[in-house]
Amino acid sequence: MAHGDRLPYGSLQARVYFDDNKPYTVTSRLRRLLDQIKPPDQIEDLIQKTIGDFLEVQHNIGEVKIGGTLKITARSQNEVVPGFPFAKIDSTWHYIEEGLEDRTKKVLDPTAPPSTPNTNINVELPWELEIEWDKEDVPTSTKAIRSEFPFLVLDANSIISTSTPPFTVSTHRGFLPISDPPFTLPPPFAPLESLLCRMPIVTIDGTPGLLSSGKLGETVENELPDLSGEVEKFKGDAGIMNAIYRDYSFLLSAYLLEPCHQRFVRGEGYGLGRQRLPVVIAKPMVKVAEIAGFKPFMEYAGSYALYNYRLEDPSFGLAYSNLRLVRAFEQGLNPSSSEAGFVFVHIAMVSHSGLLISGAVEALNGALTSNRIRFDTGMEDLLTALKKINQVMDTMWNKSKPNGYNTFRTFIFGITSQSMFPNGVVYEGVSEEPMSFRGESGANDSMIPLCDNLLQIKMPDTPLTEILQDFRQYRPGNHREFLQAVKDHSEKASVRQFALEYPTSAELYLRALDYAREFRWRHWCFTREYILKFSKHPTATGGSPIVTWLPNQLQAVLALMVQVEPYCSNASVSVSDSPGVKDIQEIMDLVRSQQVTLTKEVAKYSAERGGAPSVRTS
């Protein structure tokens, strides 16, 4: 049924589910129905009731065309309550956020009524019917969720269970796991735990570990049983599954890359890694990765960076000084090591991604509904978040020193496009066909891709961009789906065009691009100072060509900024009035000088390294 079609029956009902026992006043108002035939403009029901379960309101509206707004506001002492709206059209109940995965729906709504089959109503109908929550009263973090962008983003009120995937996007945890990661494994995995404690180059008690003496490989082969039978037993606990996946991925990478580390510390090239993974790592890893929804190799979010912390004092939360590593390659769990600093800066940045997400969703909803105020408000939140994220990123220089980076870096390389694994790696007991996966990389973080997708930053049609697309597979499933939904809806709403239609929005848009530029420029500087100065290896840990890949995306952002600049010429000065905020001219001068500098630097490094390496995309 499409927008404008007639509803065959004159009844529209809404049902609100409450998850506590407070008394509520519920106002339900039907308004702005387009092309109504009979009903009055507006019907208002006021119902006061103590509720422990559902409240239903019904409007008898006669024959109407689809496309109106049912507004339901529920209040308890001025607080807007968390409720889940349903619409009943004819005799079928539709959850308003129709289209969500059943899994998520069940977590949030254990009491959802079964929908009865109805041949007249298409399941897409609720999306034609706009249902809004009272905008003034709904907190920023939640108002976007119950609106036009059909992706369920959790918030602090959402009910989560042990089966909720740890990496479920939310407005309070952002792209961090929804709960802090478990840091001990169930008892059957004691042999794995024991190996991982003895594994780092320097162990927790300061003594040299297995990687220091090059004894990890033989110790694995002598000691580790095949625990793949145990993995399945913990299937119901998504957090534990993710922790088991994290821990096997550390052992797997250390095992494969140990010989490369030995050569690297002797000042030689990396040479070859181990080309076969023994069954005792391969089988449980493949099993746990499949259940947890990752590739059977170390990933950025699910393993090395975002699932690799514990809180020293849980009451202190995610403060940088309160973070400790769970696993490490380099210096035991020393929180001041370069490896710890590298991991913690990522976590500290991502801890600000909740506002980035709610801002992006609000801006998207603004564009989807042609609501300029909503769009601008969302963009302002996005800018606040990006500013903070960039500030934290800048602390990397002190928290993890360039000369300490290359020691632990050896262990986060992947298989794809790496000279250490020219023919892939055989996972014994799984398949004799060699497998290949990209290595751990911040490129699999979701914050910058969110900006790319929301702002419709078009990357050039090059093999380098294919690598960017290939990286998408290496993210948690819910991150991937969220980013895809943002991309699709941003295209549907033509976010970029919507922003450029009005100078103030255009300025906000340009400033968001500027933060993406700043992020990518700093990245290029990191690559120069941490990698190019110390290593001749041609590919980064994720398998992208070290000199040309980051500039591919950075140049695209710089070029887009030049295109957008003219649309900001009459913008209100309010955004740039705040202290410390650069004016547009200043931003654009920097953009033009970075375009020139980057081109020169890429040419220089490429020439020094004998031209750009050939690019393999998968």
Ligand code: HEM
């Ligand atoms: C010493 C610090 C860092 C270095 C040396 C570094 C290095 C790199 C390199 C070489 C790449 C290329 C991709 C590949 O691995 O094949 C990359 C990509 C990327 N890294 Fe980092 N990184 C650092 C810190 C961070 C941090 C703190 C973040 C925060 C989330 C991050 C996020 C990203 C992103 C989003 C990309 C993709 C860039 C794009 O789309 O243009 N990196 N990084």
